[in-house]
Amino acid sequence: MRQHDDSRRGVDDPAAESAGRGASRRSFLAAGTATATALLASGTPAALAAPRTGAATRTGTGSAVRALSTFAAVPAATSDTVTVPAGFRAAPLARWGDGLSPASPRWRPAGGGAAAQALQVGSHHHGVEFLPRAAGHKGLLVVTHESADETAGQVPGEVAMAAQGVTVVAVAAAGSDGAWRTAGSRFNRRLTADTRVTPAGPAAERLTGAGGPALRGVLAPGATGTTPWGTVLLAERNANACFGTDSPAWRRGENERRYGLAAGGLGSPWHTADARFDLADRRAVPEAFGWIVELDPDAPDSVPVKRTALGRFWHGAATVTETHDGRAVVYSTDAEDGEYLYRFVSSRPWRTLRAQGRSPLDHGTLAVARLADDGFGRWLPLAFGQGPLTAANGWRDQADVLVRARLAADALGATGLAGPEGVAVDPHSGSVYLALAGSSGPAGCTDCAEDTGSAGKRSARHSPYGRVLRWREGTDGSDGAAEDTFRWEEFLTGGAAELTEHGRFACPKGVGFTAEGLLWISTGIPAHDLGGPDPVHRAVGNNALLAADPRTGTVRRFLTAPRGAEVTGVSASADGHTLFVNIQHPGQGTAASADRPRAVGNWPDHEPGGRPRSATVAVRVPAGPEAAAGQ
Secondary structure (H helix, E strand, O other): OOOOOOOOOOOOOOOOOHHHHHHHHOOEOEOOEOEOOOOOOOOOOOOOOOOOOOHHHHOOOOHHHHHHHHOOOOOOOOOOOOEOOOOOEEEEEOOOOOEOOOOOOOOOOOOOOHHHHOOEOOOOEEEEEEEEEHHHOEEEEEEEEOOOOOOOOOOOOOOHHHHOEEEEEEEEEOOOOOOEEEEOOOOOEEEOOOOEOEEEOOOHHHHHHHHOOOOEOOOOEEEEEEOOOOOEEEEEOOHHHHOEOOOOOOOOOHHHHHOOOOOOOOOOOOOOOOHHHEOOOOOOOHHHOOOEEEEOOOOOOOOOEEEHHHOOOOEOOOEEEEOOOOEEEEEEEEOOOOEOEEEEEEEEEHHHHHHOOOOOOOOEEEEEEEEOOOOEEEEEEOOOOOOOOOHHHOOOOHHHHHHOHHHHHHHHOOOOEOOEEEEEEOOOOOOEEEEEOOOOOOOOOOOOOOOOOOOOOOOOOOOOOOEEEEEEEOOOOOOHHHOOEEEEEEEEEOOOOOOOOOOOOOOEEEEEEEOOOOEEEEEOOOOOOOOOOOHHHHHHOOOEEEEEOOOOOOEEEEEEOOOOOEEEEEEEOOOOOEEEEEEEOOOOOOOOOOOOOOOOOOOOOOOOOOOOOOEEEEEEOOOOOOOOOEO
C-alpha cells in the first residue's frame, strides 16, 4: 500500500479516508489497465497475488454488484448515441475541449490554437483511471489522449502536440441529480508534447544524451495502469506517427524500419512545426518515445518519469500486479499486428526497493513471450549477454537491448500475435487475459507479420475478428512470476457463431475486471469497417463494451458507442456505482474530414455547427428502478 502524507490535499482532501483509498483504487481493473485487487485464491500456486487489502469485498458490493451482474444485454446499434441497459444512466464527462479551470478558453469547434488546447481536456480519449477522494464521490480522472483530430486551417502538429497527451481533472458527483461533473482543482494538469519529462533506468543516458538536459514530451499515450504505491503508468504508443521529413537525403535503416519510422509518418507528422520530429534533423530523438511513463497525480508539480527498464516499443498495455512475495509485475504488449507480449518482474519486493530509495520499475527483468501450439508458453529474458543478445551479435549493452526491444525480441524468437492490445488479471483466480484485436492480413493469412521489416519474426496467429487468450503463470507449482513458463488457451473468439446475438463482438482491444468478477471487453473495429459489407461487422454494429463471465464464457453487450467511435478505457468509482468509459474519435470514418466534421456523426453535443468530440462517459448503476437513457 502507498503511504500517504496527510499534508497533501486532493480535490477537497486527498487524504480523506486514506485507509480505504488504496483499496478502492484497485477495486476496478480498467480496460487494458488492470491492477489486481484482492488476495488471489489460496491453493493456486501459479496465481499472481495483489496487495492483500480485501478490496473486492469492501467496494463495488451491494446493489452495484447485483446490477452489473444481472443487467439485460443491449442489442447491436448503429445510431449516433451511447446506449446502456434499462435502469442505467449515461452522460458525457470531460469532453475534448472542456476547460480545466475558470480561466480556460471556451471550446471552439473550429479550433482555438495550441495555447488554448493546452488548458483544455485533450482529444482521442484512450486510457482512464479514477482516483477516488472523499468516500468516492469526488476524485481525479487521469485520461490519456492517443491522437488528435484535424481542424481545418491548422498547421500540421501545431495544435495536435497540445491535444494529445494526458489530462488530469477533478470530478465530483454532486447536485440533486447526483451527476458527475468536472471541477477546478490545483491537481488539474495537462501533459503534452512539450511537458518536461525525465528518463530513468538502464537506458536513461541514451535518452538524455540524445535529447539534452531538457527532455520533453509524452507522445501518443494509450493504456494506463496503477501501481501498488499509487502512481499511474502511461503507455506511449504510435509515436512513430509524429515523425517525418521532407528531406530526400534521409534514408531508413533497419531500426527505423522495424519501428515504423518513415518520411510520411502515418499521414500527419509534426516535423514542419517542430524540428524534434524531423527525421533528417540532428535534434530528432525517436528513441525518447515509446516508453511507459510513470506519473504521480497527487503531485501536480512532479516531473513524469520514463521507465526504460520496461522496454521501448508501441505499448498497448501497462497492467500492474504483484507476486506472492511482493515483487512488482508489469504486463505490456506491442500494439501492432504481428508484434509481441511482454512481462517485467522487479528484482526484489517493491516495498524493499522503495525503502532503499529505488524504483521497482528500474530494477528487474523484461521478458517476451513465446507461445507453443501445445498450450505451453515461455518467457524469454531480454538480457544483454544472454542467448543471441551479445556483443558478438552487435548488441552494445542492456540499454541497447531496451532501446531496440523489438529487434531483441525478434532475435529471441518471440511469437508474433494478431494485434496484441490490453491485458487484465483476474482478481479471484489469478488468470491473465490478453485481447488480440485481430490480423489485418487477408483471410487465411498464415504469415501476417511478413511485412514488418524483420526476417526473423515468427508468423502472427491469424484471426480476422480477434480473440481473447488467457494463461496461468508457472507450471510446476511454484510462484508463477518466479518461473519462465506458463499455460495458455483461447478463451473467446471474435465473430464466433456460438456467441449469442447480444454477445457477438469483433476486434477486442481492452480487457479488465470489476470486483464481482466480470471480464469487460471493449472493442475497436476500425471506422472504415463499421457497418461495412462484412457479415460479422454488420451484425455487431457500432463498437461496444461487453461483459464476459470467465467461468462460462457467456458474453453480454453492455454499452454501444456512437457512430465511428471506439470504446477504449474503463474505470469505476470507489463504491462501484459509476463506470467511467472512454469514447474515442466519434464521427470518424472514410467520409469524415477536417472540412466536413459532421459527415459521419456529431456526438455528444449534436449541435448544428459543432463537431464530434471524444469524451469520458459516466455510466451510473441504478440504486433502484430508473428509466434507461441513451445519450
